Every structure is written in structure tokens, then in C-alpha cells.
Amino acid sequence: xxxxxxxxxxxxxxxxxxxxxxxxxxxxxxxxxxxxxxxxxxxxxxxxxxxxxxxxxxxxxxxxxxxxxxxxxxxxxxxxxxxxxxxxxxxxxxxxxxxxxxxxxxxxxxxxxxxxxxxxxxxxxxxxxxxxxxxxxxxxxxxxxxxxxxxxxxxxxxxxxxxxxxxxxxxxxxxxxxxxxxxxxxxxxxxxxxxxxxxxxxxxxxxxxxxxxxxxxxxxxxxxxxxxxxxxxxxxxxxxxxxxxxxxxxxxxxxxxxxxxxxxxxxxxxxxxxxxxxxxxxxxxxxxxxxxxxxxxxxxxxxxxxxxxxxxxxxxxxxxxxxxxxxxxxxxxxxxxxxxxxxxxxx
Amino acid sequence: xxxxxxxxxxxxxxxxxxxxxxxxxxxxxxxxxxxxxxxxxxxxxxxxxxxxxxxxxxxxxxxxxxxxxxxxxxxxxxxxxxxxxxxxxxxxxxxxxxxxxxxxxxxxxxxxxxxxxxxxxxxxxxxxxxxxxxxxxxxxxxxxxxxxxxxxxxxxxxxxxxxxxxxxxxxxxxxxxxxxxxxxxxxxxxxxxxxxxxxxxxxxxxxxxxxxxxxxxxxxxxxxxxxxxxxxxxxxxxxxxxxxxxxxxxxxxxxxxxxxxxx
Amino acid sequence: xxxxxxxxxxxxxxxxxxxxxxxxxxxxxxxxxxxxxxxxxxxxxxxxxxxxxxxxxxxxxxxxxxxxxxxxxxxxxxxxxxxxxxxxxxxxxxxxxxxxxxxxxxxxxxxxxxxxxxxxxxxxxxxxxxxxxxxxxxxxxxxxxxxxxxxxxxxxxxxxxxxxxxxxxxxxxxxxxxxxxxxxxxxxxxxxxxxxxxxxxxxxxxxxxxxxxxxxxxxxxxxxxxxxxxxxxxxxxxxxxxxxxxxxxxxxxxxxxxxxxxxxxxxxxxxxxxxxxx
Numbered sequence: 001x002x003x004x005x006x007x008x009x010x011x012x013x014x015x016x017x018x019x020x021x022x023x024x025x026x027x028x029x030x031x032x033x034x035x036x037x038x039x040x041x042x043x044x045x046x047x048x049x050x051x052x053x054x055x056x057x058x059x060x061x062x063x064x065x066x067x068x069x070x071x072x073x074x075x076x077x078x079x080x081x082x083x084x085x086x087x088x089x090x091x092x093x094x095x096x097x098x099x100x101x102x103x104x105x106x107x108x109x110x111x112x113x114x115x116x117x118x119x120x121x122x123x124x125x126x127x128x129x130x131x132x133x134x135x136x137x138x139x140x141x142x143x144x145x146x147x148x149x150x151x152x153x154x155x156x157x158x159x160x161x162x163x164x165x166x167x168x169x170x171x172x173x174x175x176x177x178x179x180x181x182x183x184x185x186x187x188x189x190x191x192x193x194x195x196x197x198x199x200x201x202x203x204x205x206x207x208x209x210x211x212x213x214x215x216x217x218x219x220x221x222x223x224x225x226x227x228x229x230x231x232x233x234x235x236x237x238x239x240x241x242x243x244x245x246x247x248x249x250x251x252x253x254x255x256x257x258x259x260x261x262x263x264x265x266x267x268x269x270x271x272x273x274x275x276x277x278x279x280x281x282x283x284x285x286x287x288x289x290x291x292x293x294x295x296x297x298x299x300x301x302x303x304x305x306x307x308x309x310x311x312x313x314x315x316x317x318x319x320x321x322x323x324x325x326x327x328x329x330x331x332x333x334x335x336x337x338x339x340x341x342x343x344x345x346x347x
Numbered sequence: 348x349x350x351x352x353x354x355x356x357x358x359x360x361x362x363x364x365x366x367x368x369x370x371x372x373x374x375x376x377x378x379x380x381x382x383x384x385x386x387x388x389x390x391x392x393x394x395x396x397x398x399x400x401x402x403x404x405x406x407x408x409x410x411x412x413x414x415x416x417x418x419x420x421x422x423x424x425x426x427x428x429x430x431x432x433x434x435x436x437x438x439x440x441x442x443x444x445x446x447x448x449x450x451x452x453x454x455x456x457x458x459x460x461x462x463x464x465x466x467x468x469x470x471x472x473x474x475x476x477x478x479x480x481x482x483x484x485x486x487x488x489x490x491x492x493x494x495x496x497x498x499x500x501x502x503x504x505x506x507x508x509x510x511x512x513x514x515x516x517x518x519x520x521x522x523x524x525x526x527x528x529x530x531x532x533x534x535x536x537x538x539x540x541x542x543x544x545x546x547x548x549x550x551x552x553x554x555x556x557x558x559x560x561x562x563x564x565x566x567x568x569x570x571x572x573x574x575x576x577x578x579x580x581x582x583x584x585x586x587x588x589x590x591x592x593x594x595x596x597x598x599x600x601x602x603x604x605x606x607x608x609x610x
Numbered sequence: 611x612x613x614x615x616x617x618x619x620x621x622x623x624x625x626x627x628x629x630x631x632x633x634x635x636x637x638x639x640x641x642x643x644x645x646x647x648x649x650x651x652x653x654x655x656x657x658x659x660x661x662x663x664x665x666x667x668x669x670x671x672x673x674x675x676x677x678x679x680x681x682x683x684x685x686x687x688x689x690x691x692x693x694x695x696x697x698x699x700x701x702x703x704x705x706x707x708x709x710x711x712x713x714x715x716x717x718x719x720x721x722x723x724x725x726x727x728x729x730x731x732x733x734x735x736x737x738x739x740x741x742x743x744x745x746x747x748x749x750x751x752x753x754x755x756x757x758x759x760x761x762x763x764x765x766x767x768x769x770x771x772x773x774x775x776x777x778x779x780x781x782x783x784x785x786x787x788x789x790x791x792x793x794x795x796x797x798x799x800x801x802x803x804x805x806x807x808x809x810x811x812x813x814x815x816x817x818x819x820x821x822x823x824x825x826x827x828x829x830x831x832x833x834x835x836x837x838x839x840x841x842x843x844x845x846x847x848x849x850x851x852x853x854x855x856x857x858x859x860x861x862x863x864x865x866x867x868x869x870x871x872x873x874x875x876x877x878x879x880x881x882x883x884x885x886x887x888x
Binding site: 348363425487550584599 | 627702703707724
Binding site for chain 3: 050051052071072073077078079081082083084085087088089098099102103146
């Protein structure tokens with residue numbers, strides 16, 4: 001087990017620069033998720049750590065050793081690919097033992113390691129099967145098994161759950177998390193799914209256009225997004241955001257006054273953000289007209305118009321409001337977010 | 348790892364071709380070639396062979412591919428049999444056809460005589476009939492392959508298109524015109540071009556059936572070059588090929604373009 | 611009634627196809643089990659079917675058959691050599707072009723395709739001349755090398771197509787698992803390419819076994835020629851023993867047909883798709 005550290009890592013493909021100097025320290029045993037929209041550079045960063053892409057500038061170190069010029073196979077890492085990349089012509093047992101075999105380990109040791117991993121992952125009945133005879137979730141587990149028999153310093157996951165259906169994805173999320181808690185191996189996990197990031201990570205690095213927008217614990221990111229990008233990216237349904245002007249402690253926007261808590265000076269142009277669950281229908285407050293009601297059982301999502309802007313409201317329990325009905329919304333001032341209109345940075 | 352092939356290519360393609368072109372440098376070779384009455388006849392034969400054999404073959408292949416895509420167990424079995432001409436070597440079958448066409452004791456004229464009490468035609472001793480029969484042999488041999496290609500092309504068309512057109516009230520002819528043909532047109536065209544190139548190089552169908560005879564009247568370019576070699580006139584043989592190049596190279600260029608466009 | 615008509619129409623197409631396809635084949639068979647007299651009588655079935663022709667062939671009891679076993683051995687030797695060498699050359703080239711992305715790979719691929727598209731009968735003339743200068747004429751190697759030259763381009767093309775379809779992640783996973791390029795080739799690439807390799811090996815083997823033109827140009831000694839050329843010699847005179855020729859021809863045609871049908875699964879998938887795309 002080991003820490004990983006990125007120092008001013010730069011990557012260019014031809015003339016395009018896809019990573020603009022990434023610095024990030026991952027401590028021993030930590031589970032870090034790199035999350036961001038496609039093309040933000042998260043996978044490239046992971047592949048550079050894996051040794052599958054050259055490092056244009058800066059350094060990457062594993063366990064204190066700079067690995068820029070070290071071959072993948074000598075970095076002591078294991079990786080789980082989005083497509084699993086299981087060898088189709090090998091059984092589950094051979095797939096899992098392949099890396100040890102290449103290292104000329106003794107067959108007894110290989111068997112023992114594979115058996116242990118199979119036990120952890122509930123793969124024992126499938127060891128003699130070929131990948132094509134397995135379900136998606138089982139293949140996923142074999143890919144993880146292949147990684148853990150190595151007992152590597154670092155686990156790398158590249159969008160490992162994207163090819164699974166929604167239900168299985170939730171189950172595997174839990175399994176990976178449990179596996180990490182058991183093995184405590186340093187893990188770098190790439191995904192575009194912010195829910196995966198929120199539920200699994202010790203810390204999340206939100207990436208956009210080759211930069212880390214914010215690094216922090218999941219709830220820190222949720223409660224105090226550093227900028228508009230993170231505010232919009234983290235949380236589902238997404239935060240309501242609109243233009244406004246600060247006026248005596250509140251924000252004038254969409255023709256009404258929205259409560260806010262300080263920090264901005266009067267007359268400053270801002271972007272006002274409020275999460276759907278921090279808006280509640282009330283007997284008095286901001287007037288809105290219901291457009292769509294989506295009951296989900298435990299919660300109800302309401303899209304309502306304030307002025308011309310659609311606002312999403314998430315309320316606990318059920319609503320008997322119907323489309324066209326006029327309601328009032330009560331924003332919780334403590335949960336309002338203000339961002340500078342020009343820079344998008346949190347105020 | 349690429350070196351072995353590069354070596355083969357240099358030694359057995361680049362050097363021979365360069366050397367061959369160098370042999371064909373004398374203008375005198377071409378004068379002699381153009382003066383040879385066999386040459387003119389050969390050019391005409393080659394053009395007729397290409398135009399008729401290739402187009403008949405593809406019309407048949409298009410028709411038969413429509414037949415073979417019917418989903419019946421017995422049609423699948425028939426398609427397995429249908430492949431035989433392509434799967435077996437050329438010599439046995441061409442010799443077999445050659446004997447069938449023998450005017451005196453060939454099976455065709457025997458049956459002909461039994462049915463009509465008349466002597467059948469002298470199939471291979473007549474230049475026109477001989478060339479026609481060479482084309483028949485060529486089609487017999489090459490038809491299965493191209494039918495297979497067009498079957499693959501037809502099977503790649505999404506079923507929904509046919510279902511949608513049925514719902515829209517299309518007749519079978521309209522389905523062919525608006526669904527099948529637009530989908531396989533490019534395949535049909537590039538297959539035709541490739542087949543033209545290969546047909547140009549079809550030595551067996553003519554040589555093993557008529558040997559270029561009677562009186563060297565059924566030669567095509569592929570057999571004429573070899574005839575000159577047998578006469579020990581290698582310069583002449585090369586000149587024949589050089590004359591054919593302006594027709595072959597554009598086709599080759601077209602095919603290469605097509606393949607790289609697909610990558 | 612409508613359905614019946616439709617089926618009848620299909621059968622109406624099927625019967626001519628069957629006759630057209632099988633007639634020349636049946637004719638070979640008919641001759642090979644006929645005595646000389648009955649073969650020349652134009653009968654559709656011999657009065658006294660016999661296997662004597664095959665005995666005559668196997669015992670080499672005719673002027674044209676004196677080297678039968680030697681020629682069949684030559685055919686086999688040449689076909690296997692072409693299959694093995696082509697596989698080796700083409701697999702290496704395809705791996706280098708497709709997986710290792712060597713510089714100039716594209717150029718080599720184009721050069722190969724160019725060779726593939728030039729009609730073989732045209733290439734035969736310069737090839738004949740060049741084999742003469744190399745002093746290889748009348749050596750079985752000349753035919754082997756010529757056939758390797760003809761078979762490799764298509765082999766490389768098909769193998770490259772197949773190999774492009776293998777997911778890159780497998781190479782990457784193997785690298786992370788600690789495989790060297792050679793181990794990647796041996797333990798991952800070759801096993802996965804097996805179906806295409808079988809198809810290509812068979813293709814090259816059959817191409818060589820079936821070849822007539824190059825064989826008769828490059829080889830003329832009684833004891834170096836393959837069976838194809840030996841069969842051609844029957845045409846030297848008009849009163850050749852056709853029934854023996856057809857018996858020999860049947861023996862010659864059976865192995866490739868059997869191989870083709872045994873590997874048809876690979877051949878159809880592996881070869882026709884690569885042959886002409888779109």
C-alpha cells in the first residue's frame with residue numbers, strides 16, 4: 001500500500017493540451033474519485049498513472065518513487081477497465097492468475113491467491129468458466145479479482161460500472177466500497193457519475209477541461225461548492241441557478257427577493273443557487289406556477305415557473321398540487337449559494 | 348516483425364516487375380505485338396469476355412442471392428452444394444466440362460443426338476462458341492463466391508426496413524427497388540470492379556478449356572502473355588501486359604481507394 | 611394456395627441451380643467409375659460401374675501416372691509449406707501493423723493490397739523471368755515462394771482487419787499484468803486470432819494446392835511438378851485415357867473440398883467479410 005502524488009502533471013496530444021498542471025496528493029489507503037464530464041481529462045490522468053500514456057510534463061510518484069519512466073508492469077498497480085478487458089480465451093481462474101503467472105510465481109501460490117480472491121468476491125463456483133459464460137456483474141467481479149490477486153500498491157478503476165444496468169450498478173457500488181474497507185488499498189476511481197463519486201469516495205476531485213475544480217470530501221463539495229461548475233455538477237436533481245443582484249442582504253432575481261446570508265455587497269451582480277430540496281412549498285413566500293409534478297413515492301419533484309424561469313423543487317412526501325396551480329416557495333436562506341457573476345467563484 | 352513480408356515483396360514483386368518493365372522497354376516489341384493478328388483478336392475477346400461474363404455473372408448472382416436469403420432449411424443445404432464449384436480446384440471441373448463438350452463422344456452431344464437425332468455443334472472448335480463456353484466455365488466457377496458476397500450484403504440490411512415497407516404497402520419489386528438495391532448498390536459496384544480485375548487474370552477458364560484454340564482465336568490477355576512465354580518471347584509477353592496496364596491500373600486504384608475509405 | 615405457389619416458385623429456381631452446379635461434378639464421378647468403353651459411349655450411368663480406374667491410378671499403371679505418388683507428395687509438400695510460411699509472414703506483419711503500429715505499416719499494407727489486386731496471370735510473366743534469374747526454376751521452392759507472394763497480401767489484410775477488432779484494453783490489461791510484447795503476442799494475441807489464423811492457413815494451403823498456372827510455368831520436371839500439372843499433361847494427346855484422368859482428378863479434388871467444408875465455418879466468416887466491404 002502506498003500514497004500517490006501528482007505534481008504539476010501536464011499532458012498534450014499533438015498541439016492540444018488536455019491536462020494543465022494537475023497536482024493532487026492521495027494518502028495511503030485513501031479512496032479518491034476523479035469525476036467530471038467526458039473529455040475533462042480524468043481518464044487520461046488515470047492512464048498516465050497506469051503507465052498507459054506518456055507524461056508530457058510534471059511528475060507522478062507512487063509510494064514516494066517517481067514513476068514517469070517506469071513501465072506499467074513495474075509500477076505495482078492493478079487496473080479494472082470499463083470493458084473489463086478479460087482475456088476471452090482464458091477461464092476465470094486463468095484470468096485472475098495471469099499476472100502472477102507472468103511473474104513466474106509458483107503454481108501453489110497462484111492457486112492460493114486466486115482461491116482467496118474468489119472467496120472474497122463469491123466467484124468460487126465460476127472459476128472454471130470462460131468470460132463469455134458470465135453475466136455482466138460476474139465479469140465485473142472477475143476484473144476486480146484479477147486486480148486483487150496481485151495485492152498491488154494501488155487499485156485503478158476506469159469507469160468500471162458504466163456497462164452495467166442501473167440496479168446492478170448500485171449493488172456493485174456497495175461491493176467495491178466494502179472491498180476497499182476490507183483491503184484498505186489505495187484506490188483511484190474514475191467516473192462521470194457524480195452519485196458514484198458521492199457514495200464511494202473518501203475524497204472527490206471534480207475535474208473540468210483539464211483542471212481540478214475542487215478537491216474535497218463528498219459533503220464538503222455538496223455543501224460548499226467552490227464554484228458554479230461544481231455546484232451544477234454535484235447533486236441530483238441539479239441546483240437551481242439564476243442571475244440576480246444583491247440588495248440589502250437578499251438577492252433580487254426573477255422579479256422577486258430571495259433570502260441569502262451575507263458576504264456580498266449591495267448592487268453586486270451574482271448568480272444565485274439553491275438546491276431543489278432547500279425549497280419548500282409554503283403558505284407564503286415566492287409565488288410560482290406548477291408546470292409538472294413527478295411523484296416518486298417518498299419524495300415529489302415539482303417543476304414550477306417563477307417569472308419565466310423553471311425552478312425545480314424537491315419535497316418530502318407527496319403533493320396534491322396540479323399543473324397550472326399557483327403555489328408559494330420558501331427558500332432556506334442558510335442553504336443559499338452565491339457565486340460571483342463574472343468569475344463563477346463562490347462568494 | 349514486418350521485415351519478412353517486406354523482403355518477400357521486394358524480392359518477388361518489386362524486382363520482377365521492375366525487371367519486366369525494363370524488358371518491355373523496346374518500341375520494337377510493341378510494333379511486333381500490334382502486327383500479330385492474334386493480338387487484335389485477343390483484345391476483342393478480352394473486352395467481350397469482361398463485358399459479358401462479368402455482367403451476366405453479377406445479374407445471376409444478384410438474382411440468386413435473393414433466392415438464397417429465403418429462410419428454409421433446404422435452401423441452406425442447397426447453398427452448401429452451390430458452393431462446390433468455388434471450393435474445388437479448377438482443373439478437374441474444367442477438364443470435365445471440356446470432355447462434356449467433346450463433339451463426338453461428349454455427354455452433351457450424345458444426349459443431343461438421342462433427343463433430336465442430329466449432330467450437336469462442334470462446341471470448342473468454333474471460335475465464337477469456344478469463347479462462349481469459356482465464359483460459361485468462368486461463370487460456373489466464380490458465381491458461388493459472388494453470390495455469397497451479395498447474400499452477405501442482403502443479410503446486412505435491417506429486417507425492420509422490409510417490415511416497414513410491407514406496412515407501407517410495397518410490392519416485392521418496390522421493396523427491391525427502394526430497400527434492397529440502395530443498400531447493396533455500393534457493394535455491387537465494388538464487387539463488379541474487383542471481379543473485372545480477377546476476370547482479366549482468369550487464365551484457367553480459357554487455357555484449360557480451349558487452350559486458346561482453334562487457331563489462337565480464343566485467347567484473352569491472360570493466356571496470350573503465357574503463350575508468348577511458351578514461344579520463348581518474354582519481351583513480347585511483357586509488352587502484352589504493359590499494354591493491358593492502362594486498363595487494369597484505374598480499376599486497381601479504384602479498389603484501393605474503396606478499401607482505404609472503409610478503414 | 612398462395613403459399614403453395616410461392617414454394618413452387620422457389621423449387622423451380624432450385625432445380626436448375628442443382629443441375630447446373632452438380633453436372634460437371636457428377637461427370638467427373640461418372641467417368642472415374644466407368645470403363646474406357648462405357649466412358650466414351652455418352653451413357654449417363656455406366657453399365658458396369660467399376661473402381662478399377664482407382665486401382666490403376668494408385669499402382670501408377672499408365673504412362674501418364676508413373677509419377678502419381680510423387681506428384682501428390684509434391685502438391686502436399688508445396689501446399690503445406692505455403693500455408694505455414696504465409697501464416698508466419700502474415701501474422702507477424704498484421705501484428706506489427708495493427709497492434710504495434712510500426713512506422714510505414716500503412717505503406718506496407720497498401721503495397722500488399724496493390725499486389726493483391728494485380729491479376730495473378732499478369733504477375734506470372736515477370737515472376738517467371740525473375741525465378742529464372744534467381745536460378746529457382748524447376749525447384750519446388752520457386753512455386754512455394756511465388757504462392758507465398760500471392761497469398762500473403764490477402765492474408766495480411768484479413769488478419770489485420772481481424773486484429774483491429776480486438777479491444778485495445780486487452781493489450782493494456784496485459785501490459786499492466788506484466789506481459790512483454792512477445793508474451794502479449796504469444797499468450798493473448800495468437801489465441802484470440804485463432805479462428806482467423808485457421809481461415810488464412812486454409813486459404814493459403816488451398817490456393818497453393820489448386821494452383822495450375824504458376825505451377826506449370828515454374829516447374830516442368832516430371833518429379834518436381836505437383837499433381838495439377840501432372841493432370842494437365844493428359845491433354846498432350848487426343849486419345850488420352852479420360853477415365854483415368856477423371857479418377858485422378860477426383861482424388862486431387864477431394865482433399866481441398868474436404869478441407870474447405872471442414873473449415874467452412876471459419877472460411878465464410880473470416881474470408882468473405884474481408885473480401886469486399888461496403
